[in-house]
Amino acid sequence: MKILNKVPKKFEKVLKNDNYKKNTKYSVTQLLKEPRAVVLESRYSDKVEYEIEDRLWSFFGTAFHNAMETEDFLKDNSSIIEERLKYSKVSGKFDHYDTETKTLYDFKFTSFWKLVYATEESMKDYQIQLSIYSWLLKQAGFEVENIANVLIFRDWKKTNADKVPKPYATVYHDVLTEIDGLSINKWIDNKIELFDKYMKVEDNQLPYCSEEFRWAEQDKFAVMKNKNKTATRVLETQEEAERYIKKIKDTKNKYWIQERKGNKFKRCEYCSIAQYCNQYKKGEK
Ligand code: SF4
Structure with missing residues (x-):
């Protein structure tokens, strides 16, 4: 037996390929980020050299979406899959909308611990993301009564069944009509204004990402x-x-x-543009 810690070149190319291109200045996912991350992404994401391990789970996400698109039973008039919607400078790409149940779904590949430790607060970003998609769909003339994340656990084993019985779960959320006390369109407008403002600012002058955003651990x-x-x-x-x-x-x-000492830069370890971020490089809070 011979083991190499690599895959054939052609596999590597497929695994590293990111074919998602937003057709507006910002994406819904970016609205949930802080200005430094969004601005640096817009400046440097084309320069980032990804390793397979950086792209692996997003590859499986894309493969899953592609599989859904080819399933005949989903291709009826009652479903819209992978639709992209736009508002102002923002576009959103949701996973699946079922017009019979008026339910909007978003799939997430995640750790089963996400469910074990799930609270309203820890699921807030998922809820906001789906509520924005729901608002976008409503603008396009569709009713949305339910929003849900289908979670697929990438690290689940049968021995974890006492904590989480299956390697998947569907989590329903209330549809938000307001975020941070603002109507959804006002909240989006404010985010766009904020990001646009910082697009003119030099890297080193960008406001630091907050502890909360960085998933900073307490000492x-x-x-x-x-x-x-x-x-x-x-x-x-x-x-x-x-x-x-x-x-x-x-x-x-x-x-x-x-x-x-807690790790103050937990999220930064997964941030695609960390190598271009002076806050992360200097380890500044
Ligand atoms: S590396 Fe960390 S501090 Fe820098 S932009 Fe990314 S999340 Fe923010």
Whole structure:
């Protein structure tokens, strides 16, 4: 047996190919991002050299959409698949709309942990994205009563069935009519105005991406006992850790606090233009 950590050249070309081209200045997905990411993407995405592993899951996403388009049972008058809709400088490409149930679907390949830890807040971006597609569809004359994400879990195994029973799930959301207190069209208009403004700004002058956007992890404070490798307790602040040690009243053992720095740039590790981002390169908060 001979194992090479590569694939034949022709496979590589197919796997790396990104055939999605938005036909407007911005995409709906970009509306959910912060100005720095959107502006740098517009400046550098053509220059980025992707590795197969960067594109693998989006390739499977595209392959899945293509399979849906070729399925005869979906090609009836009651469905619209892969339609692109436009408003102002924004276009959206949704996955599937069923006119019988008036349901708009978007597929996501993700980790099963996304469902295990699902909260209204953690699903907010998905809900906003679908609500914008829903608004765009309404402008085109279609009624949308339900919006849902079909999640396909790329890391699911049978041994995870106690947490998530199947390697797939459908998550329904309420359709939003407002985002951040604004009507959807006003919210989109504001985003376009903001992005347009920063398109004129030099890279180094762009506002930093926020902690929330970067999925920044908080620092933690581990209470350690003697030379033990595992923490007795991990707490959110230094003060909590100090209080915890006082409360134990154990004078026979030595307790000490180990500061554990959270990764402040978790999302940046997946950001396609990270190599062009001075905030990421300098590690600035
Ligand atoms: S690398 Fe990080 S900080 Fe830079 S644009 Fe991307 S998400 Fe924002």
